[in-house]
Every structure is written in C-alpha cells, then in structure tokens.
C-alpha cells in the first residue's frame with residue numbers, strides 16, 4: 429500500500445492506473461479508523477480495482493470551540509488497518525497542501541437546502557467545509573465511485589446533491605451503519621466517553637428504536653418526538669436535535685412513507701449522532 433502526501437505524486441500514480449483502465453474507489457476519512465471506516469473500504473474494494481482512502485482532519489468543517497485540536501490523530505494504526513483491509517493507496521495531505529492560502533481564504537462550495545437544519549443548524553458552516561474538502565478530494569482523485577457512511581445521514585445527502593448539481597461523474601455509495609454489540613454506532617468520538625457515559629451511550633440508538641416502533645404503529649409524530657427527548661434527558665443526554673424527516677430530508681407530510689429519525693445528543697462534552705430509517709404507516713395503508 430502506497431502512502432502519499434503530495435498532490436503531484438497522487439495525480440501521477442492515479443493517472444497511470446486510469447491509463448491502464450483500472451476503476452478507482454475513494455473512501456474519505458478523518459482517520460482514527462474503526463470497523464465503520466473499514467466497512468467503507470470493504471465496499472470500495474468490492475466495487476473498484478483501486479481503493480484510495482484519504483486521511484485528513486479537515487479544519488474548515490470544525491466550528492470555533494469544537495474539537496479540532498483534540499480530534500484523535502492515529503496515523504500509524506490507521507495505515508496498518510488500511511493495508512490489512514486491502515486499500516491500495518492512502519492520501520494523507522497536510523493542511524498547507526490542501527489550503528495553501530489558509531482555510532478562511534479558501535474558495536468554498538456551499539450546498540443549499542439539505543445543508544440546512546439538523547447538524548447544519550447546530551454547526552453553522554460545517555457542511556460548507558465538508559462540501560469544499562470533498563469537492564477537492566473528488567477533483568484530486570477523480571474516482572469512479574466514493575463510499576460514505578449512512579451514520580452521517582445528512583452528510584451523505586449533501587454529497588449526493590453536490591455530485592448531482594455539479595454534474596460530477598462519480599457514483600456515491602451509502603454504506604449501512606456499523607454498530608457495537610450494544611447498538612452504539614461506531615464513531616471516533618466514542619473514544620471521548622468515560623466508562624459511565626459509554627454505558628449510557630447505547631440508549632441513543634435504543635431510544636430511536638422505541639420511537640421507530642411507535643411511529644410505524646401510527647403514533648402521532650410531535651408527542652412521540654417529545655417523549656423521545658424526555659427519555660434521552662432522563663438517560664443523561666442533552667439532546668441537540670431529535671427529528672423525523674422524509675428519507676430525502678424534506679419535512680414529512682401526510683404522503684410521506686419512507687422516513688428517517690435523526691438525533692444528535694450531548695453526553696458531557698461529547699456530541700453523538702445516530703439515525704434509523706422507518707416506514708410511516710400513512711403511505712403503506714391502501715387508498
């Protein structure tokens with residue numbers, strides 16, 4: 429497995445693969461890899477001849493006071509895991525390589541509508557930072573396909589819209605959430621939790637499951653979500669948001685069938701996100 433930091437070397441290497449007719453799959457990450465990331469690599473491995481993973485803790489998607497400095501950087505362990513998972517090339521640029529003028533002075537990509545609300549509401553500018561760096565990675569790697577986790581449901585919607593709006597010839601693959609044995613979605617930020625918080629953390633997914641069951645059985649949306657927020661508070665979370673949206677993230681209405689419950693909640697100073705898809709009974713029932 430090759431590890432490259434420089435754009436010139438990345439382009440030369442990938443040009444050679446392209447000329448040889450090999451397809452390229454990209455897995456963008458911020459490192460500190462776990463089995464969720466490795467599921468993306470496995471999916472890319474199944475679908476493409478050459479698998480490229482990027483590792484870059486992207487400063488432009490972190491807001492003031494967020495955990496940019498604390499974010500775990502574990503390059504050697506990441507490199508080993510990627511090699512074992514059958515990754516062909518790791519691109520791990522430094523900040524000055526991607527943002528030679530500094531992040532603030534950088535041309536930005538902004539995706540309307542789907543970037544609003546949910547994580548975009550709580551983290552202003554976050555999805556501009558994500559869309560900007562992912563656009564850069566798409567231009568640098570020019571992959572045939574790219575894999576993203578469904579854990580970051582809104583991010584996946586932003587990237588699908590970005591690719592559609594900019595007519596990029598890249599297939600976007602959503603990969604199901606990988607969870608721990610107790611249901612907690614794997615996340616690099618789980619490493620911030622102490623033992624007590626780690627036990628509590630599984631309640632996030634359990635609560636979403638309870639709400640999904642109620643909503644699929646026809647419970648009214650607003651009071652069910654209120655109950656969910658109360659349950660999260662009682663378990664020790666401070667909910668950031670808990671919302672039901674149509675699967676495309678539009679506001680649900682009477683005709684909505686495929687829907688998604690999305691939550692972000694704080695446990696101490698750690699912000700966790702999760703989601704569960706469901707089918708509302710309205711559209712499922714006969715006319």
Ligand SMILES: Nc1ncnc2c1ncn2[C@@H]1O[C@H](COP(=O)(O)OP(=O)(O)OP(=O)(O)O)[C@@H](O)[C@H]1O
Pocket residue numbers: 456457458459463464465467468575576577578579580603604605606607613614615616617618
């Ligand atoms: N549990 C998971 N299952 C499936 N995909 C995941 C999971 N966790 C992360 N991913 C995906 O891995 C890619 C890289 O994510 P990232 O490096 O931010 O990891 P993370 O563990 O989500 O970190 P963070 O704690 O910052 O959210 C994203 O496409 C993300 O959706």
Ligand SMILES: CC(C)(CO)[C@@H](O)C(=O)[O-]
Pocket residue numbers: 456457458484486489558561562580583
């Ligand atoms: C897609 C991404 C690698 C862009 O920095 C990041 O948002 C992430 O890890 O999900």
Ligand code: BAL
Pocket residue numbers: 458489490580583
């Ligand atoms: N997985 C999304 C990266 C972030 O929270 O900034």
